[in-house]
Amino acid sequence: AQKITQTQPGMFVQEKEAVTLDCTYDTSDPSYGLFWYKQPSSGEMIFLIYQGSYDQQNATEGRYSLNFQKARKSANLVISASQLGDSAMYFCAMKGRSGGGADGLTFGKGTHLIIQP
């Protein structure tokens, strides 16, 4: 079975600082994908970044980067130069066989990030 662990229930960060959100995963599947989603208070799920298990380089998308350490089974999200609009819940998720479902996403419990001015 797959598992995603996010150990930081909540974080307070000063505006303009960099933020690292932790994510560790467990899977026996050699081929998998890791995602980060943002969920603002309005409730929608916003895709941020994706890393495939065979990708050689760490994924980057604008201010978001994924610090992928395969041997440690970690996929931390780094947000550079945080902004007030970054305040939201952040979910790490893994693609693979979720509860028997092909390609379903297994989610962590999330980290509530609050950016302070």
Added chain:
Amino acid sequence: NAGVTQTPKFQVLKTGQSMTLQCAQDMNHEYMSWYRQDPGMGLRLIHYSVGAGITDQGEVPNGYNVSRSTTEDFPLRLLSAAPSQTSVYFCASRPTSGGGYEQYFGPGTRLTVT
């Protein structure tokens, strides 16, 4: 493109009632899925479909039925609502060919069962 749409946005049911949550996508995606999100939890997969006429169970399928008669639509049926089904329901879709991996989520349906 409207993307993934869900109706209704909010619904209150009494225990034992049945209802259907609607999900539609206009991106011609083969893969569609339903998740539920409970307080303090991430999303959990209920059912999924890899194409019209093909559905399968996810992690938490009990109490829910799905069907996929067209590529565009993937309704979720609650057969006899229970308070434990109070949750926010998200529908998602993605292509299965062409290397697409991003799942596109709908805006969610907030369901309360009393």
